[in-house]
Amino acid sequence: MFTIANTSLPQLLLGSGKFSSPAMMIDAIRASGTGLVTVALKRLKPGEPSHDLISPLRQTGVKILPNTSGAVNAKEAVFAAELARELLQTHWVKLEIHPDPRFLMPDPEQTLIAARELVKLGFVVLPYCSADPMLCLRLQEAGCAAVMPLGAAIGSNQGLQTQAMLEIIIEQAKVPVIVDAGLGLPSHACAALEMGASAVLVNTAIATAADPVQAAHGFRLAVEAGAAAQAARCAPASKQAHASSPVAALLSFLS
Amino acid sequence: MMQTFSEVLAHTDLVALQLATFDTAAVQKALDTQRLSLSDFQALISPAALPFLPQMLDKASQLTRQQFGAARQLFAPLYVSNLCANECTYCGFSMSQALKRRVLTREELWIEANAVKHLGHDQLLLVAGEHERKVGMDYFRQHIPMLKPLFSRLMLEVQPLDIDDYRELKLLGIDTVLVYQETYQAQAYAKYHLKGKKMDMQWRINCPDRLGGAGIDKIGLGILLGLADWRLDAVLLAKHLRYLQQQYPYCQFSVALPRLRPCSGGISSAFAISDREFVQLYCAFRLLAPELDLTLSTRESPALRDLMLPLMITSLSAGSKTQPGGYQVAPQSLQQFSIDDDRSAQDMASRLSSLGLQPVWTNWHPAFGRG
DSSP, X not given: OEEETTEEEOSEEEEOOSOSOHHHHHHHHHHHTOSEEEXXXXXXXXXXXXXXXXXXXXXXXXXXXXXXXXXXXXXXXXXXXXXXXXXXXXXXXXXXXXXXXXXXXXXXXXXXXXXXXXXXXXXXXXXXXXXXXXXXXXXXXXXXXXXXXXXXXXXXXXXXXXXXXXXXXXXXXXXXXXXXXXXOSHHHHHHHHHHTOSEEEESHHHHTSSSHHHHHHHHHHHHHHHHHHHHHTOOOOOSSOOOOHHHHHHHHHHO | OOOOHHHHHHTSOHHHHHHOOOOHHHHHHHHHOSSOOHHHHHHHTSGGGGGGHHHHHHHHHHHHHHHHTTEEEEEEEEEEEOOOSOEETTOTTOTTSOOOOOBOOHHHHHHHHHHHHHTTOOEEEEEEOSOTTTSSHHHHHHHHHHHGGGOSEEEEESSOOOHHHHHHHHHHTOOEXXXXXBOSOHHHHHHHEXXXXXXXXXXXXXXXXXXXXXXXXXXEEEBOBTSSOHHHHHHHHHHHHHXXXXXXXXXXXXXXXXXXXXXXXXXXXSSOOOHHHHHHHHHHHHHHOTTOEEEEXXXXXXXXXXXXXXXXXXXXXXXXXXXXXXXXXXXXXXXXXXXXXXXOHHHHHHHHHHTTXXXXXOOOOTTTTOO
């Protein structure tokens, strides 16, 4: 578990897109053990937001985290966040601004502008952002409750392509670091936790697996393994053999 | 001065493109490539690639699944007018065709839009024949604000307009504009477009540049298969897409590849494309641009649609009526083209679910993209 704004959360967060049906999404959510699922505001039918997505989600008891996907600038994102707050009765928001529809890269400038504004408006802001250590520091200073740097391009299943930068981000962060986007396998999620990330957010890898429930289960186990490794403070890898300590003690006695 | 695609086209050697041949090795290379070049694309639509259709389908389906998951978007066309000042020999709405002409009044438009809404649709495509005076900016200015609150996404398919008109339409609430080139080959274009402003090929070719320049959120491109050598048109469309993606990186794009269908008074095609080639072409576009919204028309048969939907198609119209008033006001009138897949929107949604796909009615918020 980790904590955002005094709320304890499991270390695996899920997205709600790309599933074959709401029923399949719910099964996967249950198998994942997650407590937080993000939903795009743009997928809610105006006038009937609870339609096919929200009602089943509510029944599982997970916390719903609206996201601003579709917004191309800070102004639209702030508007979407306010609308989501009204519709879903939550002041939490996953801030997503990706004006580039091909690769969906988060816009660092507009994200920072929107984050500052949303914090002022009283939101708990979780910004999806590039794996840029300086940007993550700025977002933290802006009052974001966490930072969500990408492991690789959204939906790409490429894993921790940004590992070197993520390590710096994790070292510097005072807020939880949630690795979002690009994780394709449970082992990627495990590695993110082992590196010290507080949590991961997974959507495509689960939703588009031939068996999403098994995939969700696999990610759940991987995140548990990663969290255990983090808690255990496993010793770092070394290229040389190191004698285990009783041997070293005897050798030192004999010398 | 803005750069335009017609300049790019003027510097393209169409003859060389048309004569280029591809062997098995070129096809294999294209299949093994992550980011395809235009030459890879051409290899994939060549006759040499036909034996590789199973591999192409595999890759296309994998890319579609990764990019879009099971989501398939539904929309409906609303024909606001069949008045047309053009003469296009393949179209049932051409000015010389003897049919009852109708422009929907404000009241009729309201009735039709609500009828479409009632079918479950939340994404509306407004369609009109080309008649600047009767269905031009004045008409749009008067009526689009009335329709805006009914739908999360409003799309427009009418005559090509000025960049300033598009800027205004964006503010009025238009999110997507479709403008299909029909053919990129000047001789063929001249042969089919005999009267009216549509004869001006440059004006049409440069329309997506004006849309991009005006910041329209999504641009729909397409060719009408059957007018000319489809392979050449397809590679030019691919070139156009690549060019536009680079020029306007914040625009989304969709591509539709309608096949010429029988229509009242229309021609029959000398450049037919077989079902196999048609599927090959859709696959090639998916491999070229994994993020591309690929649309499949109700002109195609239910059987073929159902087989293609899971593999590479991402949006489709359903329950379509292709005549003004077709949903409620005047359902008996003559359609622009004959529809093969006449299943209702709800039937289509159920069919998608049974195919393991998720029908998506809403995927946009009206506040997005207003600048």
